[in-house]
Structures are given as C-alpha cells and as structure tokens.
Amino acid sequence: MRPLHALLLCLVAAGCQCGPDALPTPVTLRIRNTTSQAVFVDATDDTLGLRVQRHVGDAWFSFVEAPPCPCLACDVICDDACNCQDAEPIRRVQKIPAGATVERTWSGFVQVDQTASCRDPAGELQGCLEQEVPPLDETFRLQLCYATSVPGLGPNEGLTPVPGTLPEDGTVCVLQQFAVADGVVEVGPTPPPPCSRDSECASAGTVCLAGVCTNTCPAHGFPAVGGSWQVRVLEPEEQGVPGFFATSTGTGGRRIFTGTGTLTSVRYSNGTMTLQLARAAAPAGEHKAIVSIALPSEAAVTLRVGEQLAVRVVDASTSSLPENRALTLRASTGMLLLAADPGQLGAVLAAEDTQPFTVVSLPRTVGCEDTQCGKRSFLRTEFRAGAAVVALDPGESEEVVAASATWSLISLSNSAYRSTSCSLKSLMPYVVFNQRVAQGP
Numbered sequence: 001m002r003p004l005h006a007l008l009l010c011l012v013a014a015g016c017q018c019g020p021d022a023l024p025t026p027v028t029l030r031i032r033n034t035t036s037q038a039v040f041v042d043a044t045d046d047t048l049g050l051r052v053q054r055h056v057g058d059a060w061f062s063f064v065e066a067p068p069c070p071c072l073a074c075d076v077i078c079d080d081a082c083n084c085q086d087a088e089p090i091r092r093v094q095k096i097p098a099g100a101t102v103e104r105t106w107s108g109f110v111q112v113d114q115t116a117s118c119r120d121p122a123g124e125l126q127g128c129l130e131q132e133v134p135p136l137d138e139t140f141r142l143q144l145c146y147a148t149s150v151p152g153l154g155p156n157e158g159l160t161p162v163p164g165t166l167p168e169d170g171t172v173c174v175l176q177q178f179a180v181a182d183g184v185v186e187v188g189p190t191p192p193p194p195c196s197r198d199s200e201c202a203s204a205g206t207v208c209l210a211g212v213c214t215n216t217c218p219a220h221g222f223p224a225v226g227g228s229w230q231v232r233v234l235e236p237e238e239q240g241v242p243g244f245f246a247t248s249t250g251t252g253g254r255r256i257f258t259g260t261g262t263l264t265s266v267r268y269s270n271g272t273m274t275l276q277l278a279r280a281a282a283p284a285g286e287h288k289a290i291v292s293i294a295l296p297s298e299a300a301v302t303l304r305v306g307e308q309l310a311v312r313v314v315d316a317s318t319s320s321l322p323e324n325r326a327l328t329l330r331a332s333t334g335m336l337l338l339a340a341d342p343g344q345l346g347a348v349l350a351a352e353d354t355q356p357f358t359v360v361s362l363p364r365t366v367g368c369e370d371t372q373c374g375k376r377s378f379l380r381t382e383f384r385a386g387a388a389v390v391a392l393d394p395g396e397s398e399e400v401v402a403a404s405a406t407w408s409l410i411s412l413s414n415s416a417y418r419s420t421s422c423s424l425k426s427l428m429p430y431v432v433f434n435q436r437v438a439q440g441p
Contacts, residue, residue, distance in 0.1 A: 024108025037214035043094035043161035074128035078118035149205025240288035308332035343428030373422035
C-alpha cells in the first residue's frame with residue numbers, strides 16, 4: 001500500500017485523555033451566515049469547508065477527522081484483504097444563503113500518523129492513522145474557507161452541493177478557537193465591505209446593493225422587457241417618389257434617417273403605432289414614408305392628422321442586435337413630442353436628439369438577479385430638463401413639468417452585466433413623450 005499523502009497526516013500531540021476506553025466528546029461545528037450575501041464552501045468531502053486544526057509546536061495543522069479509506073486505520077491496514085484504491089473525487093461546492101445556518105458534527109477523534117508493522121509491496125513500512133481522544137480543555141481552532149462567487153456556476157438557489165470548484169484567488173478563510181468541552185463552536189463569513197457602486201466590489205459575481213458588496217439578489221418586481229413592454233422601431237419605409245428621408249452616418253457607423261412631412265394617418269394595432277407622412281416632391285408627385293413603432297400602452301402621445309412632423313430614426317443595429325433603432329418626433333415648432341429608445345448596449349439617442357431632456361444611467365445598483373448570462377444589476381435612469389431632475393427605477397414612470405410643457409417619463413428597464421459572454425451586456429429602454437392636449441380640427 002502506498003504511504004499516506006503528507007496532507008492527510010497529522011502530528012502527535014501530548015495530553016490525550018487517559019485509558020484505552022476513553023470516549024470522545026462530539027463537537028457541533030456550525031456556520032452562521034449573518035451577512036447580507038450568500039457564500040460558497042467546498043462540499044467535496046461533506047465538511048462544509050470546515051477544518052478542525054490542532055496546535056503542535058509553533059504551528060497549527062489541519063487533520064483528517066476519519067481515515068479517507070477504512071484500510072488506512074492502523075488496526076486493519078495489515079489485513080491482506082484490505083485495499084484502498086486512489087480515486088479523484090468529484091469537486092463540489094455548496095451555497096449557504098444570507099441568514100442561513102448549517103452545521104455538522106466532529107466526532108472528537110484526532111487521527112494521528114503512525115507506522116504500521118507491515119510493509120507495502122515495495123518493502124517499505126506503511127503509514128497508518130490511529131485515532132486519539134484529546135483532553136476536554138485542549139484548545140483547537142476551526143477554519144472556515146469560503147468564496148462569495150464561483151465562476152461558471154450559474155444560478156443556484158438551494159443548499160444541495162453541485163459540481164464546482166472555489167476560485168483560488170477568491171477564497172477567504174476565517175478562524176475561531178474552541179475547546180472540546182465547549183460542545184459547540186460557531187464561525188461565519190466576514191461582513192462584505194461598504195461600497196457606493198459596483199466597480200468598488202472586487203468580485204465579478206458581486207454587486208453594490210444597499211451600500212455593501214453582495215452576491216445575494218433579493219426578490220424584485222422589475223418588469224421584463226418584451227411583448228407589450230418594449231420599444232421597437234421598425235426600419236422606415238419610403239413610398240411614392242424616393243427621397244423622403246435624408247440619410248447620414250453617425251457615431252460608430254450608425255445610420256441616421258431624417259425627414260419632415262405632413263401626418264396623413266396614424267394607426268394603432270396590437271401595440272404598434274404606424275404613422276404615414278407625405279410632402280410634395282419636385283417637379284411632381286409626393287415623397288411618402290411609413291414609420292412604425294411599438295410602445296407600452298402608457299406612452300399615448302397625441303398626434304393630429306394634418307400637422308407637420310419631423311422624424312429622426314437612429315439605427316444602431318448589428319448582426320447580433322438586429323433591432324436597435326431609436327426614434328424622435330418633433331412638431332413644426334421644434335418641440336419634442338416623442339423620444340423612444342430601446343437602449344441596447346446603452347442609449348442610442350444622443351443628448352442633442354432628446355433636448356430639452358438628457359437621459360443617463362445612474363451607477364448605483366437598486367436590485368439584481370442571477371441569470372444564465374451571469375449576475376444582472378438593475379440601475380436607475382435619470383431624466384433631466386433644466387431644474388427638473390427625475391430618477392426612476394426600472395418599470396417606473398412619472399410626470400414632470402419642464403420647458404413649458406408637461407411630460408411623461410417611462411423607464412422600461414435599466415440593467416447591465418459586469419461580466420458576461422452574452423451579446424446584450426446592457427439594456428436601457430425608455431420613453432419621453434409630450435402630454436399636449438388633443439385639439440379638434
């Protein structure tokens with residue numbers, strides 16, 4: 001049989017309880033997670049990331065609490081029928097949620113490295129483990145090693161161990177001394193550091209929430225983008241004499257369509273508003289255009305057939321994000337009537353497009369969730385027009401008076417991933433529309 005691996009051996013310490021029939025005193029080893037975030041521990045050997053350590057000489061040593069193979073016990077290792085096969089265990093981790101308490105029991109035995117009387121096939125004396133009962137007043141130390149995130153693990157809500165490995169550069173260990181006579185020893189993770197934004201949190205799996213770095217995402221009521229709750233602008237269509245839209249190229253190769261005409265019809269169907277516009281062409285005929293946009297029902301901008309409208313569509317679509325178009329509508333006076341932005345990978349419309357408003361994402365996280373793309377942070381969207389400043393959570397809306405008009409502001413969503421392989425790393429759809437009063441013909 002092969003000699004015991006050095007890490008599985010423990011050192012002999014004086015002071016064990018007297019007599020061959022001395023009974024061990026079991027000790028409850030407890031993890032109490034009083035922090036605001038979940039932690040992950042190594043569950044490969046069902047120890048919950050807890051190691052009992054003994055002080056020998058000038059150092060502390062972790063020891064195995066039971067022989068990893070029964071044949072390693074000194075009283076059976078020389079049995080010819082005994083055989084231990086080396087096998088690489090499947091690495092596992094276990095999540096301990098915020099506020100949770102888990103525990104296991106140490107039997108009270110210390111396994112001491114000894115030398116057996118028999119030899120292995122190579123003729124060398126074999127190492128074995130002999131259990132020892134320590135004195136009740138001996139001081140031991142309990143070590144808890146944990147991580148706040150496990151890369152590649154994905155969403156995990158239960159206490160059941162799952163395949164995974166704690167990151168070497170993200171594992172933290174804490175210590176707690178105890179005596180066998182105590183019967184119970186508790187240890188817990190260190191409270192997370194304070195923060196004001198996600199970038200101050202070291203791990204990609206943590207966010208800054210309620211002033212601390214955490215990987216735990218409480219339940220939220222932020223609506224999902226899609227269906228009737230989205231901004232979706234179709235590519236403008238021209239009819240009649242070509243040339244209704246002037247086209248140009250903006251920042252990052254974005255296509256920009258601009259055109260002015262008379263609104264000849266407005267139609268609503270299945271959450272989509274379709275506008276038809278026209279203007280005279282030279283020397284004859286008409287330039288015509290159709291613009292379609294899907295908006296939440298709350299975004300009921302008032303438009304009047306016969307009025308002059310200026311349309312601007314900014315198309316930031318790519319092969320991976322094929323419908324990333326934003327739109328603004330303005331009256332003949334230049335007053336903004338509607339600004340609608342799908343906000344894929346950030347705002348599509350620039351500040352000059354949305355005047356008198358500027359729309360930006362605020363850096364402070366107001367919620368999070370674990371997804372297949374990683375941890376998603378929810379943020380507030382700020383709308384500013386002169387002295388009027390409104391910050392909205394995802395799904396919120398508000399009315400504001402600014403620039404001689406009453407406006408409705410809608411933040412459909414605002415979220416971002418610190419680290420993800422998914423193409424849609426951030427999303428900030430919003431709508432600004434003018435609540436002008438409908439007028440008769």
